[in-house]
Amino acid sequence: MAFREKSAWLMLIITLLVGGGLTFEVVQGxxxxxQWPPAVSVFTRLTVGLIVLSIVGQIALALVDRKxxxxxxxxxxxxxxxxADAYSGILLGVLIVSSxxxxxxxxxxxxxxxxxxxxxxxxxAAEYVVEIIGYRRGY
Numbered sequence: 001m002a003f004r005e006k007s008a009w010l011m012l013i014i015t016l017l018v019g020g021g022l023t024f025e026v027v028q029g030x031x032x033x034x035q036w037p038p039a040v041s042v043f044t045r046l047t048v049g050l051i052v053l054s055i056v057g058q059i060a061l062a063l064v065d066r067k068x069x070x071x072x073x074x075x076x077x078x079x080x081x082x083x084a085d086a087y088s089g090i091l092l093g094v095l096i097v098s099s100x101x102x103x104x105x106x107x108x109x110x111x112x113x114x115x116x117x118x119x120x121x122x123x124x125a126a127e128y129v130v131e132i133i134g135y136r137r138g139y
Contacts, residue, residue: 003061003068004077005135010057012128018049019121026114036110043117080134088127095119 022042029037062069073081099115 002077002135003065003071004073004081005132006061006065007058008128008131008135010061011054012125012132014050014053014057015121015125015128018046018053019118019125022046022049023118023121036108036114039110039113039117042114046117046121076138080131083134084127084130087130088123091126092119092123095122 022045026037026042029035096116096119099112099119102115103109103112
């Protein structure tokens with residue numbers, strides 16, 4: 001398995017754990033109080049969680065596979081990354097427009113912010129999935 005594929009798997013797991021955990025927590029909080037939690041709190045916890053786990057995970061991954069970690073991307077890996085970027089960018093655009101349309105209906109700024117934040121998490125997870133599929137297929 002290529003280093004970049006291992007990295008994509010690691011980042012997908014981290015993104016799903018942190019993003020999914022916070023999404024579950026936000027929905028549970030809304031269900032119990034009928035109010036959206038403060039956006040700054042959710043944003044801060046998501047950002048710090050992703051950064052800390054990503055740094056620790058990437059360092060561990062690099063220590064396990066030192067040779068591959070320092071190698072530059074070949075043409076196949078660049079093509080896989082470009083395809084993943086393109087698909088996740090399209091998905092992000094669709095999700096942000098959906099968030100804006102939801103705002104037009106509900107007129108709630110915190111909901112808009114939380115939906116935009118979830119859109120970023122979903123698009124990033126989709127990018128990792130497309131990368132992994134590209135590595136598994138070989139293109």
